[in-house]
Amino acid sequence: xxxxxxxxxxxxxxxxxxxxxxxxxxxxxxxxxxxxxxxxxxxxxxxxxxxxxxxxxxxxxxxxxxxxxxxxxxxxxxxxxxxxxxxxxxxxxxxxxxxxxxxxxxxxxxxxxxxxxxxxxxxxxxxxxxxxxxxxxxxxxxxxxxxxxxxx
Amino acid sequence: xxxxxxxxxxxxxxxxxxxxxxxxxxxxxxxxxxxxxxxxxxxxxxxxxxxxxxxxxxxxxxxxxxxxxxxxxxxxxxxxxxxxxxxxxxxxxxxxxxxxxxxxxxxxxxxxxxxxxxxxxxxxxxxxxxxxxxxxxxxxxxxxxxxxxxxxxxxxxxxxxxxxxxxxxxxxxxxxxxxxxxxxxxxxxxxxxxxxxxxxxxxxxxxxxxxxxxxxxxxxxxxxxxxxxxxxxxxxxxxxxxxxxxxxxxxxxxxxxxxxxxxxxxxxxxxxxxxxxxxxxxxxxxxxxxxxxxxxxxxxxxxxxxxxxxxxxxxxxxxxxxxxxxxxxxxxxxxxxxxxxxxxxxxxxxxxxxxxxxxxxxxxxxxxxxxxxxxxxxxxxxxxxxxxxxxxxxxxxxxxxxxxxxxxxxxxxxxxxxxxxxxxxxxxxxxxxxxxxxxxxxxxxxxxxxxxxxxxxxxxxxxxxxxxxxxxxxxxxxxxxxxxxxxxxxxxxxxxxxxxxxxxxxxxxxxxxxxxxxxxxxxxxxxxxxxxxxxxxxxxxxxxxxxxxxxxxxxxxxxxxxxxxxxxxxxxxxxxxxxxxxxxxxxxxxxxxxxxxxx
Numbered sequence: 080x081x082x083x084x085x086x087x088x089x090x091x092x093x094x095x096x097x098x099x100x101x102x103x104x105x106x107x108x109x110x111x112x113x114x115x116x117x118x119x120x121x122x123x124x125x126x127x128x129x130x131x132x133x134x135x136x137x138x139x140x141x142x143x144x145x146x147x148x149x150x151x152x153x154x155x156x157x158x159x160x161x162x163x164x165x166x167x168x169x170x171x172x173x174x175x176x177x178x179x180x181x182x183x184x185x186x187x188x189x190x191x192x193x194x195x196x197x198x199x200x201x202x203x204x205x206x207x208x209x210x211x212x213x214x215x216x217x218x219x220x221x222x223x224x225x226x227x228x229x230x231x
Numbered sequence: 232x233x234x235x236x237x238x239x240x241x242x243x244x245x246x247x248x249x250x251x252x253x254x255x256x257x258x259x260x261x262x263x264x265x266x267x268x269x270x271x272x273x274x275x276x277x278x279x280x281x282x283x284x285x286x287x288x289x290x291x292x293x294x295x296x297x298x299x300x301x302x303x304x305x306x307x308x309x310x311x312x313x314x315x316x317x318x319x320x321x322x323x324x325x326x327x328x329x330x331x332x333x334x335x336x337x338x339x340x341x342x343x344x345x346x347x348x349x350x351x352x353x354x355x356x357x358x359x360x361x362x363x364x365x366x367x368x369x370x371x372x373x374x375x376x377x378x379x380x381x382x383x384x385x386x387x388x389x390x391x392x393x394x395x396x397x398x399x400x401x402x403x404x405x406x407x408x409x410x411x412x413x414x415x416x417x418x419x420x421x422x423x424x425x426x427x428x429x430x431x432x433x434x435x436x437x438x439x440x441x442x443x444x445x446x447x448x449x450x451x452x453x454x455x456x457x458x459x460x461x462x463x464x465x466x467x468x469x470x471x472x473x474x475x476x477x478x479x480x481x482x483x484x485x486x487x488x489x490x491x492x493x494x495x496x497x498x499x500x501x502x503x504x505x506x507x508x509x510x511x512x513x514x515x516x517x518x519x520x521x522x523x524x525x526x527x528x529x530x531x532x533x534x535x536x537x538x539x540x541x542x543x544x545x546x547x548x549x550x551x552x553x554x555x556x557x558x559x560x561x562x563x564x565x566x567x568x569x570x571x572x573x574x575x576x577x578x579x580x581x582x583x584x585x586x587x588x589x590x591x592x593x594x595x596x597x598x599x600x601x602x603x604x605x606x607x608x609x610x611x612x613x614x615x616x617x618x619x620x621x622x623x624x625x626x627x628x629x630x631x632x633x634x635x636x637x638x639x640x641x642x643x644x645x646x647x648x649x650x651x652x653x654x655x656x657x658x659x660x661x662x663x664x665x666x667x668x669x670x671x672x673x674x675x676x677x678x679x680x681x682x683x684x685x686x687x688x689x690x691x692x693x694x695x696x697x698x699x700x701x702x703x704x705x706x707x708x709x710x711x712x713x714x715x716x717x718x719x720x721x722x723x724x725x726x727x728x729x730x731x732x733x734x735x736x737x738x739x740x741x742x743x744x745x746x747x748x749x750x751x752x753x754x755x756x757x758x759x760x761x762x763x764x765x766x767x768x769x770x771x772x773x774x775x776x777x778x779x780x781x782x783x784x785x786x787x788x789x790x791x792x793x794x795x796x797x798x799x800x801x802x803x804x805x806x807x808x809x810x811x812x813x814x815x816x817x818x819x820x821x822x823x824x825x826x827x828x829x830x
Contacts, residue, residue: 085573096402097235097402100235100402100404101235103404104233104235104404109403109404110235110402110403110404111368111401111402111403111404112401112402112403113397113400113401113402114400114401114402115344115400123576123578124573124574124576126573134476134479135367135368135471135472135473135475135476135479136368136397136401136469136472136473136475136476136549137401137402137403138397138473138476138548138549140549140550140553141570141571142566153574154573154574157571157573157574160571
């Protein structure tokens, strides 16, 4: 599976990629990722390419990604150039952010939420694989709840 | 245990697992995470080792060389331009050899993404006549680190491990070994002046020994072969992984044969020549310079960088290699598409950064009537405030100020010159040129932007810190003491946030340098707001806001203060709440007083 994550610095895109990697490793799949980020620390684009169960390098040419998780609306149009089909884009909407802030009190739970949205679309992992990894996290209950919120 | 490690983490794991117990280095992207990972391993597994940052790469290289003389397995880490700083000891360490074993980890940055040059460290291994390993994945970085330690120990020769941004900053699932860390380290220095203090008379003998070592390693250095076609591709490093991906995508298993060098120098010329003899089409693809290509004896049927077929600048990405395959007919068609770049955002100092306030005050006093020599670090971005005219290499702000001052005062008339340098960069390379400026009567203003950390590369500690990387007691070296110690008379220290007071001090410094024959030094302190402590202790208002009735949309604040939290929307300026830290420093930049704070 070829997956791209687009986020902005400090939003936890890298943590999200690490969660996914752990899920893949637990399933005995190979996993590779590469991060590209600009010089600006705060607010700059963070671009993460991931290959799960395939490939020699983590690089994904444009229009070749199966999925693209977009954590910032601003990068939606750019994401269209990365995926095979627009169906593969999983966007964290502004409404979702408001909802997460209201319900969970911290925007960082958006990662577990978007993970849920991603899990609904893909077919190589079971939901319990993600729950297993999230259980080892700080505040597992809230993260698992946010995950199922995303799966809904 | 299977871990998801970055190339840099994998290198640290490999080195420590292979018994390396002395690591020094200086931070620099993309190498900076290697040493902190080793430090973490030492802490976690209570390993008896010395892993710590040094003041610069030259010192680091010398420290680890001595450690290897003392029979300790050692390593040094830096980015490729750091190797330039370490060149002097590096060359001699090759000649003398390394009894305990020494791995030189040099991280290249083709692109470049965050460096001055695209240089290929493998070339400098070639130049110094030491072997170099070139991993193609983080997994190989882990394996090759261990191989490098063993090879170095066996031949008493420094071994380079060359990584690139794509390896260092990629991650992969890696099965690591058992961390039981049995310690076989035995410190011991066998004095031998013919070797360790050799006079030129004996040097050619040491050189001869080095030649013998490298020849032995050359004979042992075999390449690996993959696939089975007529078109021969010779490669190493990250390019190999890209080639494998293209072979898979286009089913080229029967079209190309790939020869991969784990060790691109020294290669066994004769073996390679035998292999390539039967092929009429040969392509050499390697990141970044033609190191393998130049070692091919007969290049009659060879395409690469030397005949201009492979571009001689820029990163060799998967897309570039695919294009090369198309150009030479390996692939017949490619999906026609142009590569779209992501929305560009100019890099900028963080909102609330004390450097911005410093640059603002400097520009206020010196306007456009000075030459601004900058340096390497976050404050390179003083460019955006038009307070940086030159950026060259570590410490060059000070020596460039010297050169401009002497040029203008000798061949024209006195020109004010303002140098800006960070605290860590000052310790790294700024002190020596300041000594020269004092002795040779140059006068310029040196502003030391002191945020008490190496911010650009991940907030490592500087020699000013009271503690080391383990939070144990260290001796803090005071910048002011150093500056006064070398003979600077005009020395003032102020918090960069106190813009009015800073402006006064800078005005006095300006007067001073125009009539004095000594440099003036102003130290502007403000903790980095990118650190937890810095942000916590930073002064802040309840809210910084723009009075929309007063703002005329002149954008003077955006142009002169250049904070990314000041955004222009609907013909007025407003504050970007998602990035603003409410420091209130921008207030002074509005000529109409429209930026206000709520206490």
